[in-house]
Amino acid sequence: MQLGAIDRADDRPPYRQIADHLRAAIDRGDLAAGDKLPSEAVLIEHYGVARMTVRQAVQELRNEGRVVAEHGRGTFVRQPVQVRRLASERFARRHREAGLAAFSVEAQKTGFTPNVDQLEVSTGPATPEIRDRLRLGDGEEVVVRSRRYLADGQPVETAVSYLPASVAAGSRIVEADTGPGGIYARLEDMGFELDHFTEEVSARMPSAEERRRLQLTDGVPVVVLVRTAYDTTGRPLEVCDTLKAAPAYVLEYEVPAR
Structure with a gap:
């Protein structure tokens, strides 16, 4: 050398x-x-x-x-896993109909082996920010799904989904295994037709606990992506707060020029 x-x-x-x-x-x-x-x-x-x-x-x-x-x-x-996040098509209905959640779609495209661990599901009051994003009234509860994603055994992302308890209660969304296609497939099984998503992307340095969960060394930043899912009536059904290890991801977007 x-x-x-x-x-x-x-x-x-x-x-x-x-x-x-x-x-x-x-x-x-x-x-x-x-x-x-x-x-x-x-x-x-x-x-x-x-x-x-x-x-x-x-x-x-x-x-x-x-x-x-x-x-x-x-x-x-330690060469970082490069997860190509296909933002323009990762939530396409055809993937849910094929039984694939978004992370599995990216695994097929990029060639890594996906896994999920540190899964926790609970129900409780929403923070003011989540309540505003989901347009909930005072006292309305949310179902919270927290998990960590791994690519080839390496932690690359943590995600916390918040859904109105009035929507998710009694469904497979409150179970550890939501079934083929994930949360969005279950929402559509329940009669909600998803229409569009909004995403807010920022970057910052992680906390000590976030570094521990993502196994990051000092000085490595994270990408923060907050997504909201809406149905055809404009109702927000889910807010997902994700934290991505910056070296592990390529964020790919396709934007029409019209």
Whole structure:
């Protein structure tokens, strides 16, 4: 593996040059997912720098989610799963009729193995924001479905869905397994015809608990996407608050030019 050398005439500090060399080795495939980075001792000798400089370089890659440190073993390449989120067609009715929820559709397109864990279902009062989004009156309750999504065993997203209890109570939506096609298929089974969705996308740094659930290193941001589902009468039926590991996702949108 070619790592190059420090260019003292370069404006970039040495630690950043080392990080660039390691990043380039990963991009070229010289260091593949699961491979161990050269040890601190090897990098110190190769570059002729202090231990802190090497640690700063490796921390850069950790902050990007490129590598992960394992206590007592070293630092390993962690190539992020690239989930291509097909926003323009992921909720198409034909997928629900085929028994596929949106994440499963993306798994078929992208080629990863999907899974869901940390699933919790409860019923209780809505926060003021969720109450406003669902146009609920004071005291109306919501069914809350919280879960974590994994791609090839790696956590990539958490999602919490809120539905009016008056809509979801007594249906499979309050069960752990909602059945083929997921929540939206069950809503349509109940006679609600979905018409459109709105999505709000933003980005921020995660909390400590969010980092833990998504297994993120310090410095890695998350994408926040809040979706509202409406039926043909304009009634909001669900609000889904999702948190995505930014390095794991490509958000794809198709926008008509008319």
